[in-house]
Amino acid sequence: MIRYILPFLCLFCIFLAEEDLKHVKHAVLDKNTKIVFWGTRHGNRNPTQFLKEVIDKKSQTWGFEGDSELTKFGKRQAFGLGAELRKYLSGYLDDNYLAPEAKFFSSSASRCQMTLQLALAGLYPPKTFATWKPNINWTPVPYTIDDPMLRMYAIKCPKSDKVWEPISHDLLPELKEQLTRHKALLDYMHKNTGWNASLANAADLADNLLEIQYYKAAYPEWIKNVRLPGYKNSEELIKAYMSFMESHQIACAVYEPCRRMMSGYWLNTILDVIKNVKSGKKSPKVIGYASHTEITLALMKALFVEKEELTTTAGFVLEVRDKPEWSVRVLNHDPIEFDNHVIYKSKYEPIMARKADNDGWVKYDDFVRFVTPHSIKDWRRECGTTSCEL
Template identity: 45%
Template sequence: MRCSGCTVLMNVPKSDEVWKPIIEDSLANLQKKKKDHQDLLEYIGKHTGWNMTSLGRAADLADNLIEIDLFGSTYPDWIKHPRLVGYDFEKMRAEIMSFAEIHQIACADYEPCGGLMAGRWLQDILDKLQKASEGRGPSLVGYASVFLYKNKFYFQKKNKKTPAPAIRLLNHDPNPIDKHVIYQAKLSNKFDTKIQSDGFILLEDFVKIVGSKAYSKWRTACGIA
């Protein structure tokens, strides 16, 4: 397992603990996903020969479709011309793609896992933002992570004329097929009363909302200290 701030390590107790219900697909939303797509999962298993007891295998197939699109390859006939009741190619592809990074996204949504995975990176972000607010860092900081609110974010510092340091969070979709797209990030409702009309949030407010999830002592957080 991987814990934020760690390289790939074996025997990371806390990481193993928070990932366990995700890897085993025992969280309610993952169980529902399995139940709702049982016929599709059986169909995939039949044509790939894979054991589909884990949703991770469906995620592997979604990754393969991304590669097929990227390199302009041909879809297998069982996907291009599905022989599963109620499915055409568009529906087949869309539902397979709904499994993309399903375990990583589940971790981000499951607070014990998402908090552990993102906490060290979050601390690094807060440190960089503090330096930037003091004129000791860049005005634009980029991070890419499923665990940081499931998005790729840019943290943009507001103009120096602002009375107090403020930041804006932007999504960046580095689509390898289409052009890059950057747009205002959709944030948790925890930020609703703090977002200004131009999309900026006072740095002080941002830290108050997310600061409790940050940590720097990753060995302790990961249970290996």
């Protein structure tokens, strides 16, 4: 049975989780590491659609970047990720970007590209020969846009459309149950916004409420003065709406056909690189990726990491070493507030945990045997198209 857990995302819970992360033991790069992969969800972004109160020209205080675009908070998160990666990779990766050492990839979404650019600014503050203007502590770093790997649903892919259909239309049993259980909440949203009473729109409302809290802006009147039976105050109402955040994206990562379609080609790419490294072929020392919840979380689940939601700029670090024997471990990385970040030990699903040592290392052969069934070698064939059109 597919296990579906809708994330409990209110600011109290976010801050509580961040407080816990402050006391998490930071992972340390193994001295025998041969290659490091890292992947991240984009940083904090604006909602896909704004509440009318938010974009009222007379009172607007946030959202000027446009819908779905990276916010100033997302920019800080992304830079913090890069700075933490610099600490983690210290002594392993050159201080300055060197083409043979590193490759980076992003989805075509501007929020992902900007997240990657800012993470690379934190990873590669220019030193010595890379300094080109003394008062600008930044240098350009090249990256490649790869939607088949990092945003499959954005390309021409009939199979992707098919696996998304029961999610987009709230047809999965778990999503239907949410619609029924929260009918009063969804109807109240519809009455006050004019938006259809769907989970996707409820997720957009949650995004609006989160940004309102971050920007310390005013809540709409219907949120401040609750007129919905069962909710005593605005705090209870906001907490309930926050539970819809990223509901479809998380449903995709949980629903196996969607999970495999979104992450399988990315997983295969990583496996191919590891195989090359193990065989002695010339490879980068670091490869980084910026993608989305439904892609990054799907990959982490395919790697048997226990994870039910993914906050902005959270993701994974995958490390490969050759001694005492070829082995792989997957770490988590998460933001702490906006400017700090932590890389720490993952909790594996039981099947992988039984094969891991105390530091999370899994023998290469076991790792490959477990994850390969979730990979996709030929994405065009899997999509059901032979066209070169993206």
